[in-house]
Amino acid sequence: MPQSFRADYHVHTSNSDGRAGAGDMVAAACRAGLEEVALTDHGPRNIGVGTSSAGVFLRLKRKVATWQSPGIRVLVGAEANVVGLKGEIDIPAAVYRQLDLLLVGLHPYVLPRDWPAARELVLANLLQERGRRWRERAIEANTRALMAALEKHPVFCVTHPGLGMPVDVESLARACARTGTFWEINVGHLYQHPRELAMAASYGVRFVVNSDAHQPATVGRLEEGWRLLRAAGVPLEQVINLRH
Ligand SMILES: [Zn+2]
Numbered sequence: 001m002p003q004s005f006r007a008d009y010h011v012h013t014s015n016s017d018g019r020a021g022a023g024d025m026v027a028a029a030c031r032a033g034l035e036e037v038a039l040t041d042h043g044p045r046n047i048g049v050g051t052s053s054a055g056v057f058l059r060l061k062r063k064v065a066t067w068q069s070p071g072i073r074v075l076v077g078a079e080a081n082v083v084g085l086k087g088e089i090d091i092p093a094a095v096y097r098q099l100d101l102l103l104v105g106l107h108p109y110v111l112p113r114d115w116p117a118a119r120e121l122v123l124a125n126l127l128q129e130r131g132r133r134w135r136e137r138a139i140e141a142n143t144r145a146l147m148a149a150l151e152k153h154p155v156f157c158v159t160h161p162g163l164g165m166p167v168d169v170e171s172l173a174r175a176c177a178r179t180g181t182f183w184e185i186n187v188g189h190l191y192q193h194p195r196e197l198a199m200a201a202s203y204g205v206r207f208v209v210n211s212d213a214h215q216p217a218t219v220g221r222l223e224e225g226w227r228l229l230r231a232a233g234v235p236l237e238q239v240i241n242l243r244h
């Protein structure tokens with residue numbers, strides 16, 4: 001008997017590349033029976049899909065605060081991009097400190113902060129199919145930058161670890177466990193292998209299962225996450241958004 005999830009902490013709105021406004025996404029979360037939903041648009045340096053500026057998050061936060069009894073707990077956060085090898089992200093601390101949660105992820109098409117980041121976080125990833133050297137270089141840079149971001153910022157979860165940008169699962173899992181950062185099981189992109197999740201779990205990582213919904217129909221649709229958890233044999237006490 002599959003267990004259900006009480007929250008979805010990764011949802012996009014039309015402030016970035018989502019197809020619906022915040023109100024419609026929250027209404028969908030209510031219909032899905034969730035107790036909590038987080039609106040987490042892309043940071044501004046995500047080329048083509050990012051928010052127009054970090055101020056957008058603060059405006060949404062103020063707007064949500066005016067909603068009368070939406071029937072669900074609504075959080076406003078951000079899915080920040082790692083834009084530097086030392087863990088620099090594209091949401092300033094002055095902004096994320098006013099938000100409810102900070103998600104951090106690697107995306108291939110970002111405006112890097114400097115030349116070393118352009119070479120290692122963008123170019124090496126674009127060339128990773130060209131040979132083992134590039135791939136190893138990408139894994140090293142991706143893992144190092146993400147781990148630095150976890151040390152530098154209060155990150156709630158790493159979004160879709162390894163999606164399109166490979167990481168060293170063992171090192172990242174250790175860093176997540178040490179910093180109390182959750183490992184996302186991303187149902188919007190079903191790319192994760194149970195073996196990787198089992199390995200991450202063995203380091204004591206805790207998981208969050210999110211939809212990464214870009215439209216109302218997929219908010220809170222987390223059933224595939226349950227299947228992956230079971231296939232990987234993840235102990236259920238290591239999953240933070242299951243309904244117990
Ligand atoms: Zn993402």
Ligand SMILES: [Zn+2]
Pocket residue numbers: 010012079159212
């Ligand atoms: Zn996302």
